[in-house]
Each structure stands twice: as structure tokens, then as C-alpha cells.
Amino acid sequence: MTTESLSVAVERPHSDVLSRLIDDQVASSLAAKDPTLWGPEAEPEASVRLGWVDLPRASRPLLAEIDALRADLRQEGLDHIVLAGMGGSSLAPEVITATAGVELTVLDSTDPSVIRRAIDDRLERTVLVVSSKSGSTVETDSHRRAYLRAFADAGVDGPSRIVVVTDPGSPLAKIAESEGYRKVFLADPNVGGRYSALSAFGLVPAGLAGVDVADLLDEAEAVTPTLRLDSSGNPALLLAACLGGGHNEGHDKVALGKGASTNTGFGAWAEQLIAESTGKLGKGLLPVDLGGTGGTTPGWARPGDDVTSVALGSPHHSQAGQIITDGPLGAMFQLWETAVAMAGRVIGINPFDQPNVEEAKRAARALLDQPPASSDAPPPAYVDGAVEVYGDEDLLRGATTVRDALAAIAAAVPAQGYLAVLAYLDREVDGQAAALREALGGRAHFQVTFGWGPRFLHSTGQYHKGGHPNGAFVEITGAIAEDLDVPDRPYTFGQLITAQAAGDLAVLRDKGLPTLRLHLTDRKAGLAQLLEAAGKVSS
Ligand SMILES: O=P(O)(O)OC[C@H]1O[C@](O)(CO)[C@@H](O)[C@@H]1O
Secondary structure (H helix, E strand, C coil): CCEEEEEEEECCCCHHHHHHHHCCCCCHHHHCCHHHCCCCCCCCCCCCCEEHHHHHCHHHHHHHHHHHHHHHHHHHCCCCCEEEECCCHHHHHHHHHHCCCCCCEEEEECHHHHHHHHHHCCCCHHEEEEEECCCCCCHHHHHHHHHHHHHHHCCCCCHHHHEEEECCCCCHHHHHEEEEEEEEEEECCCEEEEEECCCHHHHHHHHHHHCHHHHHHHHHHHHHHHCCCCCCCCCCHHHHHHHHHHHHHCCCEEEEEEEECCCCCCHHHHHHHHHHHHHCCCCCCCCCCCHHHHCCCCCCCCCCCCCCEEEEEEEEECCCCEEEECCCCHHHHHHHHHHHHHHHHHHHHCCCCCCCCHHHHHHHHHHHHCCCCCHCCCCCCCCCCCCCEEECCHCCCCCCCHHHHHHHHHCCCCCCEEEECCCCCCCCHHHHHHHHHHHCCCCCCCCCEECCCCHHHHHHHHHHHHHCCCCCEEEEEECCCCEEEEEECCCCCHHHHHHHHHHHHHHHHHCCCCCCEECCCCHHHHHHHHHHHCCCCCC
């Protein structure tokens, strides 16, 4: 079915679920921002989270402000935009700029080498956009501090180089005001992070970087009337029925394949939307972002009984049973937000909270407040070349090599489960790590996901801890060659990423989920070793 330029094609519609959504007038009720759609427990949160429904129109006044600021910055020779933001505060601008082919440096890591590299790049022409809805996210606050120190060291007036996007009254809004930052964009507090693509969070960084963001609002507005229809002609209802209906029949994973016309990186944005919105109360949809492969790589992400397969854009090779979603970026944002919110009702969860994200944050904070003495750190179970192997005795019984350890964690994946690779590494320099997913999944009978830490903590991290408890986890950490202070904080970036990785693993382990940590004492050599070993593991 096609609406203007937006389309959702489905081979097997879940007609019963679709009929129920239509009879219950879910589309028109959502358009009217009815907070009762997800039941009484979700109502208080839903009543302050539905502002995104109106964004295609409500965000219009921002456009002139963004244009004016961009023009001023350009006139001053400031053309390098760096965005500090996690999850919903950076994923949309990342897709928007990548799709438009416009440069934007996104900082969503705490690896010291990533921060240092960003700071060393064209500082004299840099404007830092600090985006945080809560205004208290530790990663983003640390980036702000590091940049302020770097600007000061370079003799640059830091506050004049910082633009803030946040909610009214947040700690960041207060700092921006008291320190006199260049400009503050106050966002609508009734829009949650992962539904904020068409708010100031998506539009400001992308617009300052040089994208004509008015197009996105036009594209979204053009499809708004159709997304409000209580009929089978509404593509969001169709998608919601397939995702939610599929879930309730045991398809607890969504493989996101890239199509020919895909907006670049849309899978990573959709990954957060799906995982944080649905992965809770032991339910939900695990997104498996297939990135650039289109899902054609043999063996991994092969749609099985537990997977709904979706193409983002018309696929290079169509697969039997695959749902195809296609449209311009602004329309796709609105389609997916609407469909995932509706699917939440079918699954029976509140799509607007993220109850388990806080667990990992708390565990990391506790480690930072009281770092264990290095003499207390448990030794590795064993060392193989440049890789230290940490895991429970039960898991590693008889294992002596990296390959044995990987085989052990693969064997621990429950039936219809998944293996998640969590890489607390440098996304650029250690980029090869991403190939582990394919190497491990090539011959696996389960889905394999991959995430860069701490970025994924604000995305699939919610699902890992709150969704179906059928995951097994391999965490990869790396030696820190040169650390970097977080100014005016009692820890360094190296200590922060170490605490985040340890906190994440501790929470997973406490939930009784199988975990393995592989620490690379030499990142390059260790990664080569891992990739080689992963290619030999069959499961
Ligand atoms: O915009 P903030 O408040 O910094 O939060 C960043 C991200 O962290 C989360 O709150 C939790 O992971 C996400 O939902 C959000 O997008």
C-alpha cells in the first residue's frame, strides 16, 4: 500500500490484530494524544510523552532560528559541528546528516581516544552542540567539560562555542544560562528522547551542520493525515499489526535490512526506537540491525521462526515474508514512531519508559564513587595471546583459548535466543570489531547483534536487561593507551568507560544471564585474534 511516497508492503498481514487496532480507533486516538491507549499503568507517563505526534507542524518556528544561527556561525568561520549526545539525542541527527551527505561529528563514546581525536580536529572552527533532554547524562556532561577545557587551553572563548538543546529547567539549561553559552534551544518536554527526531534534538544539530531540515518536516507533514486513518489504508497500522502480532506469536526479533533507497544509518535509529520502547517486562522486540548488508549475508540474521524481517527501503533482493517499508526520511521517522507506539499496545507494554537503563547507570556510578582497589580486581580465568578471558567457571570449564571461550558463550545461548556483542572500544580505530557479528553469526542458528559501548546502553541496553531473557553476552574491553581527565570530576574518561562496562556486565550477570568478557591487552593484536577465532566457532 502506498501513501504519497510512503509505503509498507506486507505479504502476510496479521489481519486479526489489524482489525482490532482499527475497531479500537487506535490511529485517530493516538493523533488526538489519548494517553489511555496503553492501559492505566502507562497513562501518567503517556500523558506527558505524546507531543511528537504534532512535531511536523509544531517544529516549524525552529527553522528560522536554526538558519539564522547557522548563518552567523558561518560568517565567523565556524563550520565544524560536533554533537555531544547519547541515544535519542544524537541518533536522528546522525541519520539526517549521513543521508544528506553532510558532515557532523557525533560524540557518543567515553573512550578517551575518541574524545581526544574529536578535540584535536579543527578546534578553531568548532561549535559544540550539547544535546540532552534530562540535562544530566554523564557522557554528555563529560564531553562538555572536556571541550570547555580544550577551548580554554587554546585561548578560545568556550561559552561562545557551545549551543545547547535541552528541556526547560534541566540542570544543563541552568548551566547554559549561568555560564552564558551561545544559544539554548529549549525542547518540548512532552516529547521523549527516541521520539524526538523532528524536534530541536534532531533538527538543530543537523541544520547547523548544513542540512535543509525543512524538507524533513514537509515529508512528515505530507503523510500525517494518512497515519491518522482508522483503516487498513494506514501504513503505520499495518506495520504495527505485523510487529506486535508477530511478537505475540513468538517472533521476538526484528531484523532490519537495508534497501536500495534506505536513508543512511536508519537502522541504528530504528534500533533505539524499537529496543527502548518495547524491551521491558520480559517482553519486546530485539532489533537486529543488519547495517549495510541488506540482510543477504548467508547464515546470520536468517529469518527464522523467531524473526520478523523488515527492509528499510526497497530491498536489493527480496526475501519471502519480508515487510518492506519505504519513504523519504521525514515520513519514515513519523511512520516508525507511530507504528512502534501502536505495537506497544499490542505487546502490552508502555512504549515511553525505559525502566532498566537506570540499573546500568547506577552500577557504573557506584563503581566510580568507590573504585575497587586494583589488588581486588579478579584475575582473568586465563590469558590467550593478547586477550584476557573473564567468565564463570561453569561457562569456561575446560576452555583454554579465545576460540573455546567464544564457543562456550555461543553454546550458552538459549533456544530462540540471541548473542549480543558489546564492544566498549573506539568505533573508528577498532572498527574491525563490528565484523565479529558476521564472523560469529555466519554459521549460528541464532541472531547475533553488535553494539558499541556506551552508545548501545541508550538503545539495545534496555532490551538486554528488560526484554525477553534469552540473550547471552560477550563484552569486549580494551587497554587504554593514553587516558584523559574529565575536568573537575574525580575520574578520567578511562575510568568512566571501565566503570560503564563493568556496571553493564554486573547487571546482566545479576539477572542470571550468561556473560563473557574478553579484554584486549593490545587492541590490534587482540582484535585480529578474536576475528580469527570467531570464524572458527560453529554453533
Ligand atoms: O537526552 P538525555 O536525557 O541525555 O538522554 C539520552 C538517552 O538516554 C536515555 O534516556 C536512556 O538511555 C535515552 O532514552 C535517551 O535518548
